Amino acid sequence: MTPAALHDALQHRFSERYSTATAVLERHGKDEAYHAGVPPEAVVFATSTEDVVDVVNLCRTHKAPLIPFGTGTSLEGHINAVRGGISLDLSLMTEVLEVNEEDLDCRVQAGVTRKALNEHLRATGLMFPIDPGADASLGGMTATRASGTNAVRYGTMKDNVLGLTVVMANGDVVRTGGRAPKSSAGYDLTRLMVGSEGTLGVITEIQLRLYGQPEAVSAAVCLFPDIDAAAKTAIMVKQLGVPVARMELVDGASIRAINEADQLGMVEKPHIFFEFHGTKAWVAEQAELTQEIAAELGGEDFEWSTRPEDRSRLWNARHNMFYSVQRMRPGSVGWPTDVCVPISRLADCINQTLEDLSQTSLLAPLVGHVGDGNFHLQYLIDPDNEEELAQARWVNGRMIERAIEMGGTCTGEHGVGHGKIKYLEREHGAPSLAVMASIKRALDPENIMNPGKILSIN
């Protein structure tokens, strides 16, 4: 328990932007993971970097944990108050601070969501392409190194954050990076902060790279006889260097989910959703090449949707899949997980995982950002059924071991939170974790910044 003096000070400083209401605490202690929620002791709503500095200084003085909160859509318990403490909600920091159209960059406060930014940009002809399933805050996306369906073409947050404003544990406000397209001027603190999940500092502003909206967009859906044919198509498209903008594998079970949720009448077999961006001629050339590859590997029914409203319907269905899948088994809890492997191993990794799954009674639809070697399972489990949980743990553990064994990673885009801490040593080795721990201790000696996440430092 954090001391009463801290709460008094926070209440005094933030008055109605300080809350201990049960509903508020619960909402701030439970993300979209299957992990049980762990509410914080209080929530403070910041509206400026100065607010954040004050909260950090008060928490440090009282040695209280501090957990940054964006939209609460993380997937590995990132926001759970596993050591108690204060949730620092940044969702009111929604200002787009600057848009530099000529330089294709912008600066936003941490609480701006990806959809809000794109809405803001609409008139400029620019876009920010990184799109995790949820309409997450850009601060949270930065902190978890998020990606999504466009990463195969536009990269992840690692590639699209140019600079940051971060409040460190000692209360210092640090500016990292800059607006130059490249720099060799010192340690890359920007990339160190991207993916640090609030454990090294609180991100309050983000300088982002933007892109021109493509002159032409073309989308297609292709049906495959089995997962193997689909995965092999993705591998070949990637290896031939087709700069596909999106290439999403959706298995039969997931198609069933979106058929139900979105009234689509698709065949309940594996599909790949493709999207191509570029000039008209270039898009046509990419699409033709991809169609040839798919046909050669058993793809059927290559269906084009060139009308924007058809495209939107399809991609909205894909983006809402997390929720659609959840509805397939009322009363169940969805346990979303992801791994990522070198693309040559993708078909093997998926097939061996599905083989494991077939030995259980679990329903677990599979989708994948397959151009990146990244796929997701979503176990639909009855949280009170120990056997189901044990089965999911078994499949999941083996899938992660397999991915690491294949040269891959225990998480391609969801992050570590507290759910995947136990796999980090297997993936990186003890010396690498020791380096991470040294950095954590150097920058946060009191361990107040989202403790118990990424590293198991007490």
Place this chain on the structure above:
Amino acid sequence: MTPAALHDALQHRFSERYSTATAVLERHGKDEAYHAGVPPEAVVFATSTEDVVDVVNLCRTHKAPLIPFGTGTSLEGHINAVRGGISLDLSLMTEVLEVNEEDLDCRVQAGVTRKALNEHLRATGLMFPIDPGADASLGGMTATRASGTNAVRYGTMKDNVLGLTVVMANGDVVRTGGRAPKSSAGYDLTRLMVGSEGTLGVITEIQLRLYGQPEAVSAAVCLFPDIDAAAKTAIMVKQLGVPVARMELVDGASIRAINEADQLGMVEKPHIFFEFHGTKAWVAEQAELTQEIAAELGGEDFEWSTRPEDRSRLWNARHNMFYSVQRMRPGSVGWPTDVCVPISRLADCINQTLEDLSQTSLLAPLVGHVGDGNFHLQYLIDPDNEEELAQARWVNGRMIERAIEMGGTCTGEHGVGHGKIKYLEREHGAPSLAVMASIKRALDPENIMNPGKILSIN
């Protein structure tokens, strides 16, 4: 001076791979910068990660500085033994450890040079595009976050290093990153090491991203009436999103240098060298669009070189420019420098810098990776002429201040070494430097790893 016991131990361990011969020391204490050389006290030639571990452990035991050495082609005194100590030469570590053609990645020892790697890859149809002027080692390129003419399309070392093996100051061998196309599994130690200039650890192996050789390549040279027209063309090409592979500005003085060195008969006015990569149709479309833009902004004589030998001749001339420029004034020393700004400020930054230059008697040809907002000056100075040195310092200081003022950086690709330490605080601010120093102290408490570079920690 380091203790005799260290030298005895190194000589005992490495015998003929340990040297204190004057010529060897001098070669290891002077890079291609104008800074005076500072030779180390001894040189050890490592052939394995284990060798490196032993050198690090001995240096730590004896509190002796240790300076990693690749090809000695750095440009800001990175290898100067400014605190004495041992130069650790990795140039014998030349093994390409694996090439994964299907996944477009490879793993190399730190001493493999970029040209050696591309020679090794030739039969596979793959390539590694990052190309600083020198045929630098991939370890050195990683340590300095190098880029080059292809960065506008393929990114810098930051974007193309997937993982590393690094020997830390405590002797631990750390593996960072991996082969998955993306990961959210913990702190991004790879990116922290890229650009750390040997101050955090010694890089011994590098996992690199590779690319398919483009189906079609097309190159062109375009003459411009002045720098302004050329810079504005680069800006427009970039803003319209043409994925040009190379876009190099070469000023009239630099053209004179390569005319002399390479027997080219080019008009001694500003030119842009373009290159386009892709499928045949796509390359043609990019080239046509670029030619239209250039023509509209005053470009004349858009000359195509589609024959590979013509292209090679041109690009070799560009790559050797550093040396060709040097020969323009026999007996002079070349002082190469670079800055990088948001592309909208590029023309202003160049013009104001040339205005300063015109107020001096200096000869300083200008070239630029203008698609990245990055340009170089090479002051040709008589090292014994204090007035010339003072003029170069004046132009350089003002150029860097101007670049930072415009939202840019004191170095786009050369790095900090000891030559640009004084500009880092101006660029990043004191709190940011304090974070860098905390990390340095945490990972290298004895300050043995290339001390006196990037940070001015004693």
